[in-house]
Each structure stands twice: as structure tokens, then as C-alpha cells.
Amino acid sequence: MKLQPDHLDVQSILGYGPGWIGLGNKGVAEKIEHSVVIGSRGEKFDWACSRFEDLTEAHFSRLAETRPELVIFGSGSRLRFPPPAFLRGLMAQRIGVETMDTVAACRTYNILAGEGRNVVVALLMETPDRAES
Template sequence: MKLQPDRLDVQSILGYGPGWVGLGHNGVAEKVEYSVVIGSGGERFAWNCPKFEQLTAEHFALLTTTQPELVIFGSGTRLRFPPPAFLRSLMEKRIGIETMDTLAACRTYNILAGEGRRVIAALLIETESPVNEASD
């Protein structure tokens, strides 16, 4: 799915598909195939978590270093909520967090970043493991 940002002067999400997200800034586009954190202030780094089940409190604590007003957490292909204890570091610093599936998180990030908000998108890009079929 292609997405169109309101403003071109902030890092934006140009598209999304199974196992990837398209990022763009200053006329440069890139397809990313791993979990990533991007921010309206230009922040961008790999979020070392290939599966929802591997999330830890440390993944969310890392987001506080960017000092956003809001974190949009894209939980993968479907909506899943992390345990409240994982979010403690964000709550202690009075940073808001919204959880949605990754596609919705991409759209929401673009809207908020386009409005000039100080927002971070933590996008879980899950790679599907090959299914082992039993042979008869």
C-alpha cells in the first residue's frame, strides 16, 4: 500500500507491505525489511526484535532516549498489546503510547509527523519463518 505524507520535510513512511516498510526523507526512499524506529525529528534505528513474542521492557525503554511526546507502536500484522510492565519507562517519563497494527501505525505516524508533532513510530516488521511440512 502506498502512503502519501502531508509534509515532505520530515521523515515519512511511503509504503508498507508484508515484511517491509518504505521510508523516505529529503527525496531518498528506502525499503526496510526489519523492525525499525523512526521519528519526526529524523531519528532512525533498527529495533532489534523480529517477533512480538521477543519484545521486552528494554525495547520500550530504548524509546525514551528520543524524548518524544508520543510513541506509536506497530505490533505487526495484527493488533497485540505489550504487557503494561513493558511500558513503565514510557509512563514514568510521561510519554504517551498508542498501540495498533503496523499498517495503522504507519498511517498514524505520517499524519502526526505531518502536523509537526514530536512522534516516534516503533514498527514491528515480522518475518515469517518457513513452515516445516511433515513428509509422509
């Protein structure tokens, strides 16, 4: 059963694999192989971290600046939760946060963005050898 239209009006994740995603926006496709933040309102910026252990409160504070209603955090190849202190700025602005592995975050972002929600996905892209540590 088809659940989404062929052409979304927002940035959408067209595919994914270990250490990469395919991003589509208005007919242009791009392969991204580093951690990235993507928003349903056109936001896109590099997220300077290549391992879960590199994350800091500043990474999550930058997400609050985009003013979404929801942040989806893709924590890499497996589910890992950031320390609550990292999320303090988001919670103070009443921005929801959901954590899931990166593949699930890609799917969830596409669904919510396709529904017209103001959502941002922060994807931790680890190389396969880094994901194991």
C-alpha cells in the same frame, strides 16, 4: 481528497507491505525489511526484534531515550498489546503510547509527523510466516 503536501519536511512512510516499509526522507527512498524505530525529528534505528514474543522492557526503554511526546507501537500484522511493565519507563516520563497494527501505525505516524508533532513509531516487522505464529 488530498490531505498531505507532496513533500514533507520529515521522514515519512511512503509505502508498506507484508514485512517491509518504504521510508522517504528529503527525496531519498529506502526499503526497510526489519523492525525499526522512526522519529519525526530524524531518529532512525534498528529495533532488534523479529517476533512479538521477542520484545522486552529494554526495547521500550530505548524509545523513552528519544524523548517524544508520543510513541506509536506497530505490533505487527495484528493488534497485540505489550505487557504494562514494558511501558513503565515511558509512562514515568509522561510519554504517551498508542498501540495498533503496523499498517495503522504507519498511517498514523505520517499524519502526526506531517502536523509537526514530536512522534516516534516503533514498527515490528514480521515476515509473513512469523506473523501467523
